[in-house]
Amino acid sequence: xxxxxxxxxxxxxxxxxxxxxxxxxxxxxxxALPSRESLKISDDEIREGIESAQLKLxxxxxxxxxxxxxxxxxxxxxxxDEPVSLEWSQICNDLIHRVVRLYPNNFIGVxxxxxxxxxxxxxxxxxxxxxxxxxxxxxxxxNPDPSGGYxxxxxxxxxxxxPLYEKMVELDVxxxxxxxxxxxxxxxxxxxxxxxxxxxxxxxxxxxxxxKDFPGLKLIIPHGGGAVPFHWGRFxxxxxxxxxxxxxxxxxxxxxxxxxxxxxPGIDLLTKVVPIxxxxxxxxxxxxxxxxxxxxxxxxxxxxxxxxxxxxxxAADKQKIFEGNTRRVFSRLRIPQSVAQASA
Amino acid sequence: xxxxxxxxxxxxxxxxxxxxxxxxxxxxxxxALPSRESLKISDDEIREGIESAQLKLxxxxxxxxxxxxxxxxxxxxxxxDEPVSLEWSQICNDLIHRVVRLYPNNFIGVxxxxxxxxxxxxxxxxxxxxxxxxxxxxxxxxNPDPSGGYxxxxxxxxxxxxPLYEKMVELDVxxxxxxxxxxxxxxxxxxxxxxxxxxxxxxxxxxxxxxKDFPGLKLIIPHGGGAVPFHWGRFxxxxxxxxxxxxxxxxxxxxxxxxxxxxxPGIDLLTKVVPIxxxxxxxxxxxxxxxxxxxxxxxxxxxxxxxxxxxxxxAADKQKIFEGNTRRVFSRLRIPQSVAQASA
Numbered sequence: 001x002x003x004x005x006x007x008x009x010x011x012x013x014x015x016x017x018x019x020x021x022x023x024x025x026x027x028x029x030x031x032a033l034p035s036r037e038s039l040k041i042s043d044d045e046i047r048e049g050i051e052s053a054q055l056k057l058x059x060x061x062x063x064x065x066x067x068x069x070x071x072x073x074x075x076x077x078x079x080x081d082e083p084v085s086l087e088w089s090q091i092c093n094d095l096i097h098r099v100v101r102l103y104p105n106n107f108i109g110v111x112x113x114x115x116x117x118x119x120x121x122x123x124x125x126x127x128x129x130x131x132x133x134x135x136x137x138x139x140x141x142x143n144p145d146p147s148g149g150y151x152x153x154x155x156x157x158x159x160x161x162x163p164l165y166e167k168m169v170e171l172d173v174x175x176x177x178x179x180x181x182x183x184x185x186x187x188x189x190x191x192x193x194x195x196x197x198x199x200x201x202x203x204x205x206x207x208x209x210x211x212k213d214f215p216g217l218k219l220i221i222p223h224g225g226g227a228v229p230f231h232w233g234r235f236x237x238x239x240x241x242x243x244x245x246x247x248x249x250x251x252x253x254x255x256x257x258x259x260x261x262x263x264x265p266g267i268d269l270l271t272k273v274v275p276i277x278x279x280x281x282x283x284x285x286x287x288x289x290x291x292x293x294x295x296x297x298x299x300x301x302x303x304x305x306x307x308x309x310x311x312x313x314x315a316a317d318k319q320k321i322f323e324g325n326t327r328r329v330f331s332r333l334r335i336p337q338s339v340a341q342a343s344a
Numbered sequence: 345x346x347x348x349x350x351x352x353x354x355x356x357x358x359x360x361x362x363x364x365x366x367x368x369x370x371x372x373x374x375x376a377l378p379s380r381e382s383l384k385i386s387d388d389e390i391r392e393g394i395e396s397a398q399l400k401l402x403x404x405x406x407x408x409x410x411x412x413x414x415x416x417x418x419x420x421x422x423x424x425d426e427p428v429s430l431e432w433s434q435i436c437n438d439l440i441h442r443v444v445r446l447y448p449n450n451f452i453g454v455x456x457x458x459x460x461x462x463x464x465x466x467x468x469x470x471x472x473x474x475x476x477x478x479x480x481x482x483x484x485x486x487n488p489d490p491s492g493g494y495x496x497x498x499x500x501x502x503x504x505x506x507p508l509y510e511k512m513v514e515l516d517v518x519x520x521x522x523x524x525x526x527x528x529x530x531x532x533x534x535x536x537x538x539x540x541x542x543x544x545x546x547x548x549x550x551x552x553x554x555x556k557d558f559p560g561l562k563l564i565i566p567h568g569g570g571a572v573p574f575h576w577g578r579f580x581x582x583x584x585x586x587x588x589x590x591x592x593x594x595x596x597x598x599x600x601x602x603x604x605x606x607x608x609p610g611i612d613l614l615t616k617v618v619p620i621x622x623x624x625x626x627x628x629x630x631x632x633x634x635x636x637x638x639x640x641x642x643x644x645x646x647x648x649x650x651x652x653x654x655x656x657x658x659a660a661d662k663q664k665i666f667e668g669n670t671r672r673v674f675s676r677l678r679i680p681q682s683v684a685q686a687s688a
Binding site: 144145149150151152153154155184185186187188190191192195196199200202203204207223224226227229230231232233234235236237238240241261262263265266268269270272273288289290291293294300 | 488489493497499530532534535540544546547548551568570573580581584585606607612613614616617633635638644
């Protein structure tokens, strides 16, 4: 079976965007925030968005299950204060829960956290716990830069983050390290900012003792690990020059890359240099790059095709990337019986 | 012949570091700045550093000429104010000029610019002009983030930069887009910050009309273009979705990547996806990653070996990468006759 570990709810009903616009307007102009009760979304509206996009593409591409979280660029941790971020996060997470309840065979939830500029990550613990224990979510998206583009939060290896990591380990859930929309005009959200955050995070981790302190901590760096596989020699060399072990050993059971790399040569490189055990299948659909590649005639984000065609991957390797590794990392994932039977 | 377009003076005499330390201390503690005359460096001290490192490695690796600029991480545009940056830049550039005069067959100069946080780039024009017209330099390093890690300068496509571009075009010199040392604890200078700046710069450029305004502007994005070749499909898709042409067409005679990618699979990818006409040979030695790869037994930064072994590169392709493209981009470059004869 094929599990996509990185899907965002990017086909939200219009009412959600309208609510968010009112919330942002209230923050900027210090007027009354809209009440949560004012937001009305019907199951049919949810179905309409999901069935015409994510579900349709799952069927077309032959993937079974998507680990599903709120739109990453919409988390907006730099907007408003902590209560605003909390309310917005709860609304978005509850909506993911509704999607999962409507399509239990196709989606399983991952939450966004109510982070906010300068606010300690431990304040996100309650929402993480709610999502995992009450909504059945199996992971979270952790924003390493709540400023939205200025990279001024403490590194992920700083003790600032430790209470959240403790809870993650206790709940046995991984985090995908994923920034949100960029408010810095020097960086483009999906073009440079996402990738820069990925590269930054990896570099922070490899020179640290974080995984000595948290041997059970599991972090997924999306978008194929940013610039890392392309510069594998640079990172290896810097690690070795700093008396650290080989990257394979550092990554081990703690750091994973996904396959959101939108061309064949990129996936070929990823699967050649990064240990197969540390690669999780993902497409990020419907997300960063929509549309069909005029050269290949296929969707840019149809990453399953690239894995299918990557030279040197055995059937066992592909099984690990498509399913095995993801089940190991998302250890709370229980495959719905109907899906397991259908793909057996 | 083989021209390395990206070498830094990283073996400076001790006296230079001592001078800089006093300069920084004076800025931080508001005491008197050291006088430029107090800095004494003999030709023998310069020879000692160069001959034991850059020159030795040139010979060992079989490269002929290095386009040589001050240590990138030492530019420190975030330190002090504009007069401090100007004095430091002039000192560093003059030292490059001395290296070039001592070894005219082996090095040719590229300058650092006296940029400073919040200061308009047009203020760097005088030093650029001095270096090109008086010292015989053939290009400059342009820092897209004088803040040293917070990416808060206007994008390279902003009119803020235009007067400097006008002068570059008038002088017919390219710029390598290169940040300096990182003072942001979230990013590692050579591990993530350099690459992130590269990726950021490319993304700024491809959605802009900068090269319509400056058809003759030539920008080199170092370190293999940051994350770009690995995510070629992502950038292609974003460009096409924004009604821009194919990346090849955008890069054309304006954007170039160097070959500072420190492993064979990375160079293989670079030379496979990026147009050969847009790749310039470089090693960044002695720089970001010192030492020998224990797996290959060769220096990480011996990038000539990777080019030599890249599959699918014809002799003509290699000639372009090693020499032809660089002579086209650095159009003020005149090969010393003795070098031309020796390599003929």
